[in-house]
Amino acid sequence: MSQVRVLLVDDDHLMRAGLAGLLTIDPSLEVVAQAATGAEAIVLTRRYRPDVVLMDVQMPGLDGIAATQQLVAEIPEVRVLILTTFELDDYVFGALRAGASGFVLKRTRPEDLIAAVHTVADGEALLSPSVTRRVIDRMAQQPMPRLSGTSVLETLTPREREVLGYLAQGLSNREIADALVVEESTVRTHVKHVLNKLGLRDRIQAVIFSYENGINEPRQ
Amino acid sequence: MSQVRVLLVDDDHLMRAGLAGLLTIDPSLEVVAQAATGAEAIVLTRRYRPDVVLMDVQMPGLDGIAATQQLVAEIPEVRVLILTTFELDDYVFGALRAGASGFVLKRTRPEDLIAAVHTVADGEALLSPSVTRRVIDRMAQQPMPRLSGTSVLETLTPREREVLGYLAQGLSNREIADALVVEESTVRTHVKHVLNKLGLRDRIQAVIFSYENGINEPRQ
DNA sequence: ATAGATGTCCCCCGCACGGGGGATTGGTGG
DNA sequence: CCACCAATCCCCCGTGCGGGGGACATCTAT
Structure with a gap:
């Protein structure tokens, strides 16, 4: 897969602009659309069929996790990469439960973020190193919760x-x-x-x- | 049942006025309301609970057949008498499928129309003579189409x-x-x-x- | 006090839809 | 041979619908 089509989802338009600019460093990445809410993300995903959705967790209305759940249920081919500022347990596990392909912190270095997008676009899963520890710890004790929980x-x-x-x-x-x-x-x-x-x-x-x-x- | 409560449904207000005047010849008939559209007919039927709905087929929006279908489904006690100018096959069978109790042409003589209202109010079915022919013709070649049947x-x-x-x-x-x-x-x-x-x-x-x-x- | 959610109502715009026709081609059966 | 049906395509026309906005009042929670 040479060209990767990306949908940006963040309620902060400055953040979206920043991410968009950051991703254009890599010519093989193309930001096809931007959404400000989870609901909008679903609509735009259906319309533009991006390869990867870069999704913020914290959003008004339909949050990133709920949006991910719906997206993955409807369009299994789409890869959702969750973006967040803090590594909160609830977000991490909620996002993975919902079917996200990856989870990266916003403070990740630009080149690493670009690499992350390519990784999930290739169908691989990806977690920020600092998150991986938490995941395997919890995986050991708890069975995977159900998809349609909420x-x-x-x-x-x-x-x-x-x-x-x-x-x-x-x-x-x-x-x-x-x-x-x-x-x-x-x-x-x-x-x-x-x-x-x-x-x-x-x-x-x-x-x-x-x-x-x-x-x-x-x-x- | 002495007093029969009637709801008139026709998009032409002149036609409604004519029908209303015509029906008042018989003191045992009472026009409790008039509707200009199918949707209105449903609302007014809920409100006034007429015994008989005199329904025109051709109407803008929700037509008489669709309105009949919804009416009968929601309020089985109400008897729907379909009125039309032409005897088109689609109308006839569509109306009967929808649960109409009868089907009369607008050119029916006043006294016959009044009789028709009383007939359906008593729970009987009624068809204009010229329509009956078509019905039995079709009955001959295939069983009566019904809602529940395949x-x-x-x-x-x-x-x-x-x-x-x-x-x-x-x-x-x-x-x-x-x-x-x-x-x-x-x-x-x-x-x-x-x-x-x-x-x-x-x-x-x-x-x-x-x-x-x-x-x-x-x-x- | 300020922000958010909820419910109500309004505008414009473009498109899909269903009703009203009609035309043509190939079969099939009387 | 002719009538009929099934399937294909065309036109016009009005309207319902969904997307995009925005506005305002109320209530709740911070």
């Missing part, structure tokens, strides 16, 4: 879950608006949020999601 | 069943076209036929139909 549904607000219920029944925005006694524009907003948070393309995918996840039970 | 699927051509399979997976017309290696316009035609034959509003309802009828099996 439901994506929990990222939805109560109202959004309600809207998803109506989406699952195939109702239009107008019909949902009538049912909830709000404006259609409000329903549109809720629907947008539901689709973004769940990483779904459109309301049709929401129907399928509902059946596949038991929100809709096929009546016989 | 017989409706047999009205689809092989290609249409194939398209339904892709619809069930939530694919767009473009994606189905690529899968079948035909033009998108061809897929559009197939999709139209599938929706018409199954009496479905849109591809979203097709997804739901597929799950409810075992075309899609929810995994796990």
Whole structure:
């Protein structure tokens, strides 16, 4: 793999700019898109199909770990490299549980970061040396926790879950608006949020999601 | 049942006015509300709980057949009497599949229309004489299409069943076209036929139909 | 006190979709 | 031979939908 397509995900645009500039040192790396939130990362990953997603853990809304979980579940080919400032246990293990391919600290030297991107792009796993110790320690005592431990549904607000219920029944925005006694524009907003948070393309995918996840039970 | 409560549904307000006036000839009929769209019909049916819904087929937005389907599914007690100007096959069978109790032409004489309302209010089914012919014709060659049966699927051509399979997976017309290696316009035609034959509003309802009828099996 | 989350509502824009036609080619059956 | 169906493709047209924004009020937690 010569050319590696990279998606940057960080809520701080200065950090994104810095990373983008840093990665352009290597001409075989191409930053195809940048996202400021986890939800945006999912949308952009679907659109641009990057080889590697450089993902910050700390973000408002859908955080890096939840986003990673959804990304990997939907697009297994994508490699997620987690970036963080501190080496917090929760982040490390949460990220690996979610299916991340690697985990590097932001204070890593530029050339090492570039090397890390290439490593995960090649399908290898990668951990910052200072992190490796923690991982093998914990691996020894604990079995690997389940992938779907925390439901994506929990990222939805109560109202959004309600809207998803109506989406699952195939109702239009107008019909949902009538049912909830709000404006259609409000329903549109809720629907947008539901689709973004769940990483779904459109309301049709929401129907399928509902059946596949038991929100809709096929009546016989 | 002495007093019959009626909901009028027609996008043409002149037609509604005409029907309303016509029905007031019979003091045992009471027009409790009027709707201009299918969606409105559903809302008003919830609110006013009419005995009979006099429903036009041709309406912008949610058409009479789709509205009937939802109405009957949600409120089985309500009797839907379909009104139309022309006796088109798609309308007739789509409406009956959707759960309509009757089907009358707008050119029916006033006293016959009033009689029709009373008939369906009593729980009987009713068809305009000119429509009955078509129904028994079709009955002769194939069993009455019904909601729960798989017989409706047999009205689809092989290609249409194939398209339904892709619809069930939530694919767009473009994606189905690529899968079948035909033009998108061809897929559009197939999709139209599938929706018409199954009496479905849109591809979203097709997804739901597929799950409810075992075309899609929810995994796990 | 300030920030964040939530719910409500608004705008513009472009595209996919479904309904309304119609046309052509190849079979198949009466 | 002719009628019919199935499958393929075309047009126009209106609208529903999703993405991109933003605005405002309320409430909660820091």
